[in-house]
Every structure is written in structure tokens, then in C-alpha cells.
Amino acid sequence: MPGKVWVVFRKDLLIELRTKDSLNAMLFFGIVVLVVFNFALESVRDTIREAVPGVLWIAFVFSGTLGLNRMFAAEKENSCLQGLLMVPMDRGIIYLGKMLAATVFMLIAEVVIFVFSLVFFNLTVWAEIPYLVLVFVIGTLGFTTVGTLLSAIAANTRMREVLLPLILFPVVLPILVNAVEATRIILNTANYGALKLPLTILSTFTIIFGTLSYLLFDFVLED
Amino acid sequence: MGTVNTMNYLFAAYTAIWIILAVYLFSIRAREKKLREELDNLRQLIERQPANRR
Amino acid sequence: MDQPKYKHLDAILGGLLLVGMILALYMAFIGAPRERTMGDLQRIFYFHVPSGMMGLAAFAVNFFASLMYLIKKDRKWDSLALSATEVGLMFLTIVLVTGPIWAKPAWFVWWTWSPRLTSSLVLWILYLAYMLVRNYVPDPDRRAVMSAVFGIVAFVDAPIVFFSIRWWRDNHPSAMIETGDLDPLMRPAFYTCIAVFLILLVYLMRRRYFLESARLEAERLERLVDLAR
Numbered sequence: 192m193p194g195k196v197w198v199v200f201r202k203d204l205l206i207e208l209r210t211k212d213s214l215n216a217m218l219f220f221g222i223v224v225l226v227v228f229n230f231a232l233e234s235v236r237d238t239i240r241e242a243v244p245g246v247l248w249i250a251f252v253f254s255g256t257l258g259l260n261r262m263f264a265a266e267k268e269n270s271c272l273q274g275l276l277m278v279p280m281d282r283g284i285i286y287l288g289k290m291l292a293a294t295v296f297m298l299i300a301e302v303v304i305f306v307f308s309l310v311f312f313n314l315t316v317w318a319e320i321p322y323l324v325l326v327f328v329i330g331t332l333g334f335t336t337v338g339t340l341l342s343a344i345a346a347n348t349r350m351r352e353v354l355l356p357l358i359l360f361p362v363v364l365p366i367l368v369n370a371v372e373a374t375r376i377i378l379n380t381a382n383y384g385a386l387k388l389p390l391t392i393l394s395t396f397t398i399i400f401g402t403l404s405y406l407l408f409d410f411v412l413e414d
Numbered sequence: 415m416g417t418v419n420t421m422n423y424l425f426a427a428y429t430a431i432w433i434i435l436a437v438y439l440f441s442i443r444a445r446e447k448k449l450r451e452e453l454d455n456l457r458q459l460i461e462r463q464p465a466n467r468r
Numbered sequence: 469m470d471q472p473k474y475k476h477l478d479a480i481l482g483g484l485l486l487v488g489m490i491l492a493l494y495m496a497f498i499g500a501p502r503e504r505t506m507g508d509l510q511r512i513f514y515f516h517v518p519s520g521m522m523g524l525a526a527f528a529v530n531f532f533a534s535l536m537y538l539i540k541k542d543r544k545w546d547s548l549a550l551s552a553t554e555v556g557l558m559f560l561t562i563v564l565v566t567g568p569i570w571a572k573p574a575w576f577v578w579w580t581w582s583p584r585l586t587s588s589l590v591l592w593i594l595y596l597a598y599m600l601v602r603n604y605v606p607d608p609d610r611r612a613v614m615s616a617v618f619g620i621v622a623f624v625d626a627p628i629v630f631f632s633i634r635w636w637r638d639n640h641p642s643a644m645i646e647t648g649d650l651d652p653l654m655r656p657a658f659y660t661c662i663a664v665f666l667i668l669l670v671y672l673m674r675r676r677y678f679l680e681s682a683r684l685e686a687e688r689l690e691r692l693v694d695l696a697r
Binding site: 419430434435438442445449452457 | 506507508509511512515516519555558561562565566569570572573672675676679682683685686689690692693696
């Protein structure tokens with residue numbers, strides 16, 4: 192099975208790397224969000240450091256949603272999905288492959304966005320990096336586990352891309368709350384012990400929704 | 415927190431509950447009526463076409 | 469469409485409801501004692517809390533019905549899920565409207581991001597999203613599948629949302645604390661209202677369910693008419 196997952200994963204990865212359409216859009220949008228927030232929060236410029244974790248994750252979530260939107264759009268256009276479904280394999284494998292690809296792209300975008308935020312908000316981070324990596328990875332995984340499933344649902348509706356944020360954002364609120372809090376703990380305090388709870392919730396979310404989405408994906412794809 | 419003040423809010427709350435309940439009930443009722451008409455229409459239409467029944 | 473025995477049950481439930489509502493009102497306003505700190509304002513709770521409980525119960529029905537639909541693929545479960553969600557949304561709307569009305573005189577703010585209120589809001593949004601999904605899938609069978617999947621996701625998500633918010637609020641304490649204890653003298657009124665609201669829940673869900681069945685019947689007849697043309 193890992194081999195099959197790898198095939199699906201590699202396909203999505205290669206297709207995207209060839210054009211980089213999605214990735215470019217994700218990067219651009221993420222950075223634009225950072226800039227927009229800078230303007231929006233101008234009146235609280237002195238305390239803007241407090242807002243950085245929230246702004247960061249909003250940029251991540253918006254950017255990630257953009258990437259998720261594209262995930263099934265291309266497949267529907269080229270009927271590639273039909274082809275994929277004809278291969279005799281567990282539908283859950285398609286889910287895993289796409290979810291992993293989406294995670295990779297989102298993480299790439301997050302790294303770039305984060306670097307920009309270091310510049311924009313005048314932050315210096317060195318010791319914090321390993322912890323940040325941990326939070327980013329688990330948070331992003333949590334986001335894409337349920338995001339991949341919901342993206343497949345949205346692709347089946349009349350509204351397509353417009354529906355995804357509407358159904359995704361409420362569901363991933365726990366990710367937002369805990370990831371922002373964990374990032375805040377890392378950036379604005381040095382109390383790494385307090386990371387245990389948010390990270391636990393994030394991991395639990397990821398495991399629960401990873402399993403659930405894997406099981407439910409089959410139903411959504413029947414065409 | 416005067417008694418009169420509190421009573422206003424209490425009244426507002428229970429009124430809100432009634433309004434929400436009533437609106438929902440009426441909405442169901444209106445939809446039921448519309449459906450009943452539609453179903454009657456459809457049944458008449460089908461009766462006029464005896465030959466092509468499934 | 470309306471079989472005789474259903475009409476009987478509807479009439480019985482309706483009658484029970486009428487009596488029950490009057491009883492509930494009596495208990496809330498006269499049967500229950502006046503609360504010490506908040507006075508009569510506290511009486512909102514007798515309808516506010518049962519509404520919340522019934523909203524939750526309705527969404528639990530949705531979860532169960534969504535699960536059953538995915539297993540059995542019988543449209544009846546889809547109709548039940550839809551009915552439960554609509555009624556649940558109505559109950560949650562009551563919660564979200566009466567909550568701030570109570571909070572304004574009690575805590576001097578319309579809204580607090582307290583765990584229960586915030587979770588109720590998120591729950592309301594989640595099931596509104598469920599209705600959105602239903603709205604935008606044209607094919608009835610696909611619609612049933614999509615909404616069933618989303619219904620399951622939403623229900624699993626809800627407790628995680630609540631827990632996340634509660635933990636976050638513990639981390640950022642504020643002056644707002646919600647009271648949870650119940651004076652034994654208030655219990656009869658409270659239980660009465662819960663019972664009456666339960667009847668209300670069942671009554672509304674039944675009516676909505678039969679409305680949906682009728683709509684499906686109309687769709688079926690429409691197809692027959694189209695075939696005949």
C-alpha cells in the first residue's frame with residue numbers, strides 16, 4: 192500500500208511542480224495577507240508582536256485553502272479522476288496521496304510566508320525553530336486531513352471553490368485555536384512546557400480526522 | 415439592576431422564543447400547503463395519462 | 469401521504485404540546501422560586517437550557533441518521549438527518565438569541581467568548597454549513613451522501629471545538645464565569661421544561677420528516693409525469 196500511496200502522491204507533486212500554478216498563488220496570497228494585516232493593524236503597531244501568531248496562521252489557512260481548492264478542480268476538468276478510479280485500489284489511497292501532496296505544498300508555502308513575516312515583523316528566531324517546525328507540521332497535517340475530504344465534497348457541488356472555505360473554516364477552528372496558541376507560546380513566551388496541551392489536541396485532531404476522512408473518502412468519490 | 419429593567423429583558427427573551435418557534439412552524443405549514451397542492455396537481459396529471467404508467 | 473394513524477399521533481403530540489407549553493410557562497414563572505442574585509431574569513434559563521439540550525440531541529440524531537444512510541443507502545435516513553438538522557438549528561437559534569438577551573443585564577455585555585456560548589455559535593455555523601452543502605448539490609443521491617459525510621465530520625468536530633475553546637479560555641481567564649449548580653427547588657421546573665421541549669423536538673422533527681417524505685413523493689411523481697410526456 193505505501194507504494195500505491197507514493198504513486199498518487201508523486202503524481203500530484205510532479206504535476207504541480209511542472210506548472211507551479213497553485214504554489215505561486217498560495218505564496219502570493221499568503222504574503223498579501225501578511226501585508227493586509229499590517230495595514231489593518233496599523234493602529235496597534237506597538238503591540239503587533241502579540242498578533243503575529245494569529246496573523247501567521249490566518250495567512251497559512253487562507254493559503255492552504257487556495258491549494259486545496261485546486262486539488263480536485265484539475266481532476267474534474269480532465270476527467271483524470273475517472274481514470275484514477277478505474278485503477279483497482281482502495282479509494283483511501285487516493286485520499287492519502289492527495290492529502291500528503293497538499294501537506295507538502297502547504298508546508299512549502301508556510302516556510303516562505305514565515306520568512307516574510309520575520310522580515311515584516313522584525314522577528315529573530317533561532318532556538319525556537321525546532322518547536323515551530325513541530326507546530327507547523329502537526330497543524331498543517333490536521334488542516335489537510337479534513338481539508339482534503341471537504342475539498343472533495345465541495346468539488347461535487349454547484350459552487351465548487353466558493354463552498355470550501357465556508358465548510359472548512361468552521362471545522363478547522365480547533366486547529367486555528369491550538370496552533371495559534373502554540374505559536375504564541377513559542378514566539379512570545381519561552382514556556383515550552385505549556386506546549387504539551389495544544390500539541391496534544393492538534394495531534395488528536397489529526398489522528399481522528401485522518402482516520403475519519405480516510406474511511407469516508409470512499410463515499411464521496413463514487414461517481 | 416432594577417426589577418423593571420430585568421423584566422424587560424425577560425419579556426424580550428420569551429417573545430423571541432415564541433417568534434422563532436412561530437416562524438418555524440408557519441414555514442413548515444406553508445411548505446406543507448404548497449406541497450399538497452403540487453401533489454394534487456401531479457396526481458391529476460398522472461390520472462390523465464393512463465397508458466404510459468410505469 | 470398522511471396515513472390515518474400518523475394523523476392520530478400528530479394530534480396527540482400537538483395536544484400534549486399545547487398543555488405542556490402552558491405547564492412549562494407556569495413552572496418557569498410561578499412554580500420556580502425567585503433566584504437570589506439575578507432575580508426574575510434567571511427564569512430565561514428554563515427555556516434557554518432545554519433549547520440547547522434539544523439542539524444537541526437533534527444534532528446527535530443527525531449524526532446517527534447520517535451514519536445509517538451511508539450504511540443502508542435508504543433515503544429515509546437522509547430525510548431524518550435533514551429534519552433533525554433544521555429543527556436543531558431552530559433550537560440553537562433560540563439559544564443564541566436568548567443568551568445575549570440574558571447576558572446584557574447580567575454581565576453588562578451582549579456577548580462573551582465564553583466556551584459554551586462560543587461553542588454554540590460554532591455548532592450553529594457548522595450545521596448551517598451542512599444546509600449549504602445540501603443546497604448546492606443538485607443530484608438527490610449525491611446530496612444525501614455529501615451531507616451525510618459532512619454531518620459526521622461536523623458532529624465529531626463539535627466536542628473538539630468545545631474542548632479547544634474551553635482550554636484556551638482557561639489559559640486566558642476572564643471575569644465571566646458561568647454558573648452550573650442547580651438549586652433543588654428549581655429542579656421540578658427545570659425537568660418539566662426539559663420534558664416539554666423533548667416533546668416539542670419530537671413533534672417538530674416528525675412534521676419536518678413527513679414534509680420531506682411528501683417532497684420526495686412529489687419528485688417521484690414528477691418523474692412519472694416527465695416519462696409519460
